[in-house]
Amino acid sequence: MNAADFVALLPLITISATAIVLMIAIAIQRNHKAAVIISLIGVAGAAASLLLTASEKPRQITSLLVLDSYSRLYMAILLGAAVFVFLFGYDYLKRRHERPEEFYLLVLLATTGAMTLVVSLNFVSFFLGLELLSIALYSLIAYVRTESISIEAGIKYLVLAASSSAILLFGLALIYAVSGSMDLSQFAALMVRPTGSANAASLLTGLMLVLTGAGFKLAVVPFQLWTPDVYEGAPLPVTAFIATVSKAGMFAFLLRWFHVHDGGVAGAPGLVLTVIAVASMLTGNLLALLQNNVKRILAFSSIAHMGYLLVALLAGGPLGAPAATYYLIAYAATILGAFGLMSALSSSRCEAASIDDYRGLLWRRPFVAGAFATTLLSLAGIPLTAGFLGKFYVITAGASQSRWMLLFTLVVSSTIGLFYYLRIIVAMYSQAGGPGTDGESSTQPLSFAAILALTALTGLIFLLGVYPTPLWNAITAVTRDLG
Amino acid sequence: MILLSLILILLVGGVSSWIVARRHTTAARWIAVASAGANLAVTIGLWIANTGRSQPSMRRWLEECNFSWISQFGIRFHLALDGLSLALLLLTYFLGIVAILSSWTEIRQRVGFFHFNLLWVLAGITGVFLAADLFVFYLFWELMLVPMYLLIGIWGHERRIYAATKFFLFTQLSGLLMLIAIISLAVLHQHATGVFTFDYEHLLNTPLSPRSARLLMLGFFVGFAVKLPAFPFHTWLPDAHTEAPTAGSVILAGLLLKTGAYGLIRFVLPLFPVPSRELAPFMMTVGVIGILYGAVLAVAQTDIKRLVAYTSVSHMGFVLLGVFAGNEIALEGAVIQMISHGISTGALFVLAGLLQERMHTREISQMGGLWETMPALSGAGLLFAMASLGLPGLGDFVGEFLVLLGAYRANIGLTAVATLGLLSATLYGLRFAQGAFHGPNVHHWSLPDMRLREWTILGSMILCLLWIGLYPQSVLNTLRPSLAAMQQSTFPQEIVRR
Numbered sequence: 017m018n019a020a021d022f023v024a025l026l027p028l029i030t031i032s033a034t035a036i037v038l039m040i041a042i043a044i045q046r047n048h049k050a051a052v053i054i055s056l057i058g059v060a061g062a063a064a065s066l067l068l069t070a071s072e073k074p075r076q077i078t079s080l081l082v083l084d085s086y087s088r089l090y091m092a093i094l095l096g097a098a099v100f101v102f103l104f105g106y107d108y109l110k111r112r113h114e115r116p117e118e119f120y121l122l123v124l125l126a127t128t129g130a131m132t133l134v135v136s137l138n139f140v141s142f143f144l145g146l147e148l149l150s151i152a153l154y155s156l157i158a159y160v161r162t163e164s165i166s167i168e169a170g171i172k173y174l175v176l177a178a179s180s181s182a183i184l185l186f187g188l189a190l191i192y193a194v195s196g197s198m199d200l201s202q203f204a205a206l207m208v209r210p211t212g213s214a215n216a217a218s219l220l221t222g223l224m225l226v227l228t229g230a231g232f233k234l235a236v237v238p239f240q241l242w243t244p245d246v247y248e249g250a251p252l253p254v255t256a257f258i259a260t261v262s263k264a265g266m267f268a269f270l271l272r273w274f275h276v277h278d279g280g281v282a283g284a285p286g287l288v289l290t291v292i293a294v295a296s297m298l299t300g301n302l303l304a305l306l307q308n309n310v311k312r313i314l315a316f317s318s319i320a321h322m323g324y325l326l327v328a329l330l331a332g333g334p335l336g337a338p339a340a341t342y343y344l345i346a347y348a349a350t351i352l353g354a355f356g357l358m359s360a361l362s363s364s365r366c367e368a369a370s371i372d373d374y375r376g377l378l379w380r381r382p383f384v385a386g387a388f389a390t391t392l393l394s395l396a397g398i399p400l401t402a403g404f405l406g407k408f409y410v411i412t413a414g415a416s417q418s419r420w421m422l423l424f425t426l427v428v429s430s431t432i433g434l435f436y437y438l439r440i441i442v443a444m445y446s447q448a449g450g451p452g453t454d455g456e457s458s459t460q461p462l463s464f465a466a467i468l469a470l471t472a473l474t475g476l477i478f479l480l481g482v483y484p485t486p487l488w489n490a491i492t493a494v495t496r497d498l499g
Numbered sequence: 500m501i502l503l504s505l506i507l508i509l510l511v512g513g514v515s516s517w518i519v520a521r522r523h524t525t526a527a528r529w530i531a532v533a534s535a536g537a538n539l540a541v542t543i544g545l546w547i548a549n550t551g552r553s554q555p556s557m558r559r560w561l562e563e564c565n566f567s568w569i570s571q572f573g574i575r576f577h578l579a580l581d582g583l584s585l586a587l588l589l590l591t592y593f594l595g596i597v598a599i600l601s602s603w604t605e606i607r608q609r610v611g612f613f614h615f616n617l618l619w620v621l622a623g624i625t626g627v628f629l630a631a632d633l634f635v636f637y638l639f640w641e642l643m644l645v646p647m648y649l650l651i652g653i654w655g656h657e658r659r660i661y662a663a664t665k666f667f668l669f670t671q672l673s674g675l676l677m678l679i680a681i682i683s684l685a686v687l688h689q690h691a692t693g694v695f696t697f698d699y700e701h702l703l704n705t706p707l708s709p710r711s712a713r714l715l716m717l718g719f720f721v722g723f724a725v726k727l728p729a730f731p732f733h734t735w736l737p738d739a740h741t742e743a744p745t746a747g748s749v750i751l752a753g754l755l756l757k758t759g760a761y762g763l764i765r766f767v768l769p770l771f772p773v774p775s776r777e778l779a780p781f782m783m784t785v786g787v788i789g790i791l792y793g794a795v796l797a798v799a800q801t802d803i804k805r806l807v808a809y810t811s812v813s814h815m816g817f818v819l820l821g822v823f824a825g826n827e828i829a830l831e832g833a834v835i836q837m838i839s840h841g842i843s844t845g846a847l848f849v850l851a852g853l854l855q856e857r858m859h860t861r862e863i864s865q866m867g868g869l870w871e872t873m874p875a876l877s878g879a880g881l882l883f884a885m886a887s888l889g890l891p892g893l894g895d896f897v898g899e900f901l902v903l904l905g906a907y908r909a910n911i912g913l914t915a916v917a918t919l920g921l922l923s924a925t926l927y928g929l930r931f932a933q934g935a936f937h938g939p940n941v942h943h944w945s946l947p948d949m950r951l952r953e954w955t956i957l958g959s960m961i962l963c964l965l966w967i968g969l970y971p972q973s974v975l976n977t978l979r980p981s982l983a984a985m986q987q988s989t990f991p992q993e994i995v996r997r
Contacts (some may be wrong), residue, residue: 445652
């Protein structure tokens, strides 16, 4: 490794260094404001180093990591999402009177893990990033120790994530035993056009087991069982983190792995992923209908949204990767907005998670309700919001590769999905009444940080829904770097 | 630019009306009237400016505005106006003003937000009637749903949430199927020509294999048939119409249904001429089923609004019949029917709203003998019931007559069956008029008659119906060039024969 390599690695180094600095700072003196400022400076530094190296050529560092424009774009997405998690977390933790400083430390570590996933070119670094992300998440989910529901969610995640890691490791072992290599590029072609060679069967088994681990992080059917409980139990900023950073990191890796310019994923992997995508879209949307807790609704809706993403991944072709990336960015902005709003509305004792907490919100706080309705409509894919253009790109990618079955499932399931988004909207405009509606959440003003973050996100949702040209150009340029 | 300003006036008017209503609700209402009125004035201006031009066939559009938007996908913000759009825009703003005026005393809560939604629905409908880019069309198509949903869901009657949700789900599902068809059409166009575009004029001559043309046509058709609504897709309509507030019913019946018919004429016929010809007998049959089914069910209703809602299903069956009859007379009749149905049904919903405001019921059995206490209102009610059943001299008659005349050339059997719909129409029209207004005043109602505002609304609607009924040529002159162009692309042999 030479100096140029280190320069290319600066974003990762900056974030990890920030975590260490923060750790030392906490040891010296606990101070919430200092912790958040250090974290934000670290993220800003990492983002600045991304900008610094933006124009450089793709650089492979050892056989493990690659720093190309694709990974820079995804790192920027992750860092952006982390900033919003910090802002919401600051507000949230201040209200809950927890020991807040370690939250930032853990989020920084988890973000480092997710960034490692984005840059990895090899199953070894992939596993490293995955574990870094998972271990930080175990404690983040159970961060509010006074809530038994959080502890339960944390343990559930721990057990399931650990088992999925074990399965993934076994898959890696199989792959290495057969091929003697952990290099991602060796397996890309195999996933797309499986050949009939002798070792193909066990190699394919290994790769499928790796997919299990990836599916667990993305929470697609049938690996979704943890999602509703963890979404519900985790503190809201952490839920926002899981929904964005953790999934985006894993998806970036999958996209790098599966991406081919001509045609989509086919053969046995294609079949498996198609089944997963269809099952995720339908299961997520159908089960969300039965929920009364907004966090659980959004958990099930996230399962469905990962299914939509897989449609773009499966379609492949020149449009597949850009469409998936656009959808992911739109989804991240939207879901951050939704969880951020919920977190801002939560009181010091309990989170605003039940649908009843939102009853009559439109008449009490029109702007907050308007922003929340915007995020819900974006999730439902109504025009002028980011979610609509994301869906448009996904359908275009699918239609240009004639994936009709997936598209019809998408259409039917997103109509089902509309139903539960409408339920929340109905609650917001229906008359306030019953207990709990005139509690703290109706009166407490939003903090400056929350207003800033939510305005930015709502603006972003509209901007991405109305003027996608610059981002789309950037994404298509960047995905040309892939495979 | 004029076309863009039509939309912007409504959007800005909606927002300012919402803001102003915090201080002064009457001012908010006047702002809403002023924005719709300004648009009406602009559209009338456009109409007058273009009537002199007898042969505008040199240019397809009377007005155009075209900006680049999402260039990677060839999406342009392309709005264009021809005779068909112009006529429907006139109807839109006229009924828009009617809707605002008719909710003057009905809506007392959240006045600002109400007018915001109302004007944004009108903006969405304007966009639908003007869009000349399929992506932009879909955008407005979806955009008019959300405010409409809120109008029904917030200010509606007893089962409003159920009705609003059903309305939204039906239209969203069919809309997404149409979106797939739109995108597939663009993709196929790209495969054939190498250009990725959503522009209406470019897509017009896309070479398609018979199978894909048929599938795409069905995708579009589902989207429009749900809105129209054609027979098996109509179940959202009685609920939505009945539960919506008066303004909502007026806009739903008067305008939203017309967007479905407009889509059939503007997109299905010219984009897919071959399958339109092949499937025409089937579509006409669906139309005739709708005519009879809606009329028969309307006879059985006891709730005024539900009755009127089912008559809409019946009348829209005539539109479907006329669109696919395959000759210009029937097509012109279908458009006349759209316009006059918008006015007559809108008026009936206004009337139902007035009755409900006074009597707090919509049940016909609770009425009876209202002529004694409200002669003017009852007279207007009788007139609109007559219009709805197709009395000569009023607009609906012209439309239905032209449709039947044209359909007779295409299919004598179906036309004969469709005529039976007129018979049922007489039954429900007379039953409604008799049950509500005539007979003895058994419930001893003593109610105030029409006020000046109500006179203005219903009086202007009567004048419009009389005008279309007695001198339809003025409207037909506007429509003819654009309808002929669309006709020519789909059913060329008919033109030769005439």
